Amino acid sequence: MDKLKNKKHQSHNALSNFKKDIEPLECKRCGTCCKKGGPCFHIEDKMLIEKGIILIKDLYTIREGELAYDNIKECLIPVTSDLIKIKGQSDSWECIFFDGNDNSCKIYDKRPVECRVLKCWDTREIEQIYFKNRLARKDLVSIIEGLWDLIEDHQSRCSYDKIKHFVKELDGEKKNEAIEGIYDILIYDDSIRELVVKKGKMDPENLDFLFGRPIVATIRMFGLKVKKKDGKYVTTQVHGSRVHGSRLESDED
Ligand code: SF4
Ligand code: SF4
Numbered sequence: 001m002d003k004l005k006n007k008k009h010q011s012h013n014a015l016s017n018f019k020k021d022i023e024p025l026e027c028k029r030c031g032t033c034c035k036k037g038g039p040c041f042h043i044e045d046k047m048l049i050e051k052g053i054i055l056i057k058d059l060y061t062i063r064e065g066e067l068a069y070d071n072i073k074e075c076l077i078p079v080t081s082d083l084i085k086i087k088g089q090s091d092s093w094e095c096i097f098f099d100g101n102d103n104s105c106k107i108y109d110k111r112p113v114e115c116r117v118l119k120c121w122d123t124r125e126i127e128q129i130y131f132k133n134r135l136a137r138k139d140l141v142s143i144i145e146g147l148w149d150l151i152e153d154h155q156s157r158c159s160y161d162k163i164k165h166f167v168k169e170l171d172g173e174k175k176n177e178a179i180e181g182i183y184d185i186l187i188y189d190d191s192i193r194e195l196v197v198k199k200g201k202m203d204p205e206n207l208d209f210l211f212g213r214p215i216v217a218t219i220r221m222f223g224l225k226v227k228k229k230d231g232k233y234v235t236t237q238v239h240g241s242r243v244h245g246s247r248l249e250s251d252e253d
Contacts, residue, residue, distance in 0.1 A: 025121060031103035032120065038086025038095035039114035041135040049140060053110045057205035058096060060087050061137055063212040065160025067221045076221070078160065082136035086112075087208070137210070147196075147210070154192050154211050158185045160222075163215065167222045182219075186226065186233050189215040 041049075041059070048054045062068045062083040067076045087096050097106045105111055117125040142148045163185060169178035193211060196202040202210070212218070216226050216233070225236040 027119065029103055031098060031100070033115075033118055034095045034098035034105065035093070037088060037093040038097070039112045039118075040130075041084040041086075042113050042129065043133040043135055043139065045112040046135055046139060048107075048110055048112065053107060054086070054112075056140075056209050057203060058087055059084055060208035061085075061210075061212045063155065063160060065164070066212065066218060067160075081134065082138075084135045084137070084140075084209070141210070147200075150192060150196065151210060154189070158189050158211075158215060163219060164222050167219070167224050170224070182224070182226075183233065186216055186219075 045054075049056065049059075062079055062085065064081050065078050068079045068083060069075070070077045088094055089096050089098070094100070095105075097111075098104075099106055105115070113129065114126060117129060119125065137151060138148070141151065162181065166178040166181040166185070169175060170182075172178075189211065193204075193207050193214070196210070197204050197207070207214075216228060219226055226233050227236065228234070
């Protein structure tokens with residue numbers, strides 16, 4: 001379907017996927033796990049951020065309701081709460097701390113807990129911690145006055161449950177309402193990012209952590225492709241058909 005979908009099988013610390021790829025009896029430092037994506041953060045990793053070893057700009061959030069590849073169930077499922085992850089390098093899932101020159105980790109001694117327990121030949125240990133004590137945005141920014149309110153407001157107005165509902169309705173009787181709903185979400189998602197950068201002097205690189213990845217990109221995983229063209233949102237595909245509306249324009253127009 002697109003990059004998001006194409007990447008799903010490469011994603012994250014692919015647990016059982018590793019078993020299919022390689023079966024060493026000890027870590028060979030091959031870097032395959034790091035190339036498949038950075039780890040999810042757990043409460044034990046919070047101090048890495050507090051000590052500045054890993055910066056907020058190195059992270060992104062998979063928000064509640066967003067589809068993510070579940071390495072244990074081996075399919076895309078909506079996440080039930082925030083997942084904080086290390087960003088990938090440029091256009092790949094390869095962890096930004098991975099040094100491909102010598103297959104090393106730039107923060108090896110301080111690497112997050114999932115990286116420490118991962119043994120691709122025996123995933124029992126990581127499976128035990130995988131769903132436990134996951135770090136959420138609230139654990140890191142709820143004490144920052146004003147910012148947490150913005151994040152909560154964004155989460156409520158731009159929830160993936162709403163997005164999923166509206167995309168589904170595009171094929172139904174409430175199509176116009178759905179178009180308006182999606183348009184409002186896209187506008188709000190864009191404007192809150194602009195607001196915190198322009199008025200709050202926030203580093204734009206922090207936005208994917210604070211508000212998750214831009215909805216104009218993630219909405220693809222619900223079957224709708226949207227791009228911004230000359231300040232307008234243009235849909236290119238929804239369930240194989242085209243969306244026409246007063247505010248979301250079809251690429252055919
Ligand atoms: S744990 Fe990672 S680096 Fe070590 S052998 Fe397995 S895939 Fe390679
Ligand atoms: S933090 Fe280090 S060990 Fe963990 S995925 Fe990134 S490069 Fe690999």
